[in-house]
Amino acid sequence: MTTEHSGDGDISRSLELLWGLGERPSRGPKPALSLDRIVDAAVAVADAEGLGALSMRRVAAELGVGTMSLYRYVPGKAELLDLMLDKIVEFDPDAHPDPSDGWRTVLESVARGGRRLHQLHPWLLQVDQARPLLGPNTLTGLEFALTGLAGTGLTDREKFQVLVAVDAFVTGHARTRLNSAQAEKRTGISDEDFWKAQEPVMIKAMETGRYPHLAALAEDTFAFGDKEDDEIFELGLKGLLDGLSAFIERRGPGRPKSP
Template structure:
């Protein structure tokens, strides 16, 4: 297996210029040879479908050629290898978080909530994203557009531009952590064949003895519904996150320090 067919899961780990050429459509296109039987979009879509079904580790140029019913070497006419393919996959799915033509809420509150729910939906639809190292993101059209559409509403917060970026990162990182817990729970069930109810039920006799021992009075005092699956921890956390941003917005508005941007008073 060549290095091009390696199981890399780090964005931006391939030929950055080639990834950017493919993302932005600036690369040279072949003008000779037989008419291509595939398209770059179809290859990327097939890779995403495979990753959705079997995880990102299952995606290789060899496996993808089998999925598409073509020779492995023919794929290299479109994309150099898996590292660059991964960059294209990431930008492609990023477009789902901000669908073309869909209005973004004009208030910063609506924008933050929309970002959080959109990011959560993206990771739930494509759990393999949690296995990818996003430390170095190659910025393609979808990634750029996702930033473009939220900047205007977020600027009504009256914060500096670095702070606006921090708002975006805070929301994304919080959502990623929450969804990771969801996905890990699902994967644990699939890998062990044991449901959550069975897993915690097997520990119940030991936990009951621990609670009766008197060594854990605070844990023993918790209500029976403390760990209920019905409680919406995502919405609770999102509300508190927005409330925290609102406190900063009000503080800046009261002090008159708006970071050089429009005051958020009109958004309150």
């Protein structure tokens, strides 16, 4: 699987493009392309064909222009990826609750929004963001989350640790789902056929009496589809937030303390 890394290009140039800090010509004909069109096309290519298919040449073909024309707008693929990562997290206020609705409602929105993001852009899991470049959309999302956590009694450091924990849960869930889908595509064997092939051996193993708890499981325990995927996600999210709620209650609102 292709792995890319955020911030691997010219960091200064990526930040200029993210924040619109570069000089823009005030005269002359209107350019045929725009940075937004290029980024949108790059996201479309990655969504449809995977991150391995992404290249300046492929994006140019998507736009129906020559490859060299893209370099007037973005230095290369690494910087383009930085722009793509910020583009896909564009914040829509109408899709999120008011932060005054409480920290739990905000974090539920953050988690479910993150899950949708991975469903829409599976290639996101192929990007190592250990060193993320902070663009305007990324900061807007962080500001929303931190506004929701205001008044919880958590220290600033703990607030970010909470966001990291929620992100890790969402990413882990998305990776499990994606790995399953890719296994079926890679091997040509469906999940149903994969597990069915193991059934004769498993039956004999259960008959030995060595695994009484496994043998007693209901037949639908391992049912796995979209409905079950939703249930797994919501159960995990509830457990995570219930634990955080207990931690916050011990602190008392507005009174950060040492752990």
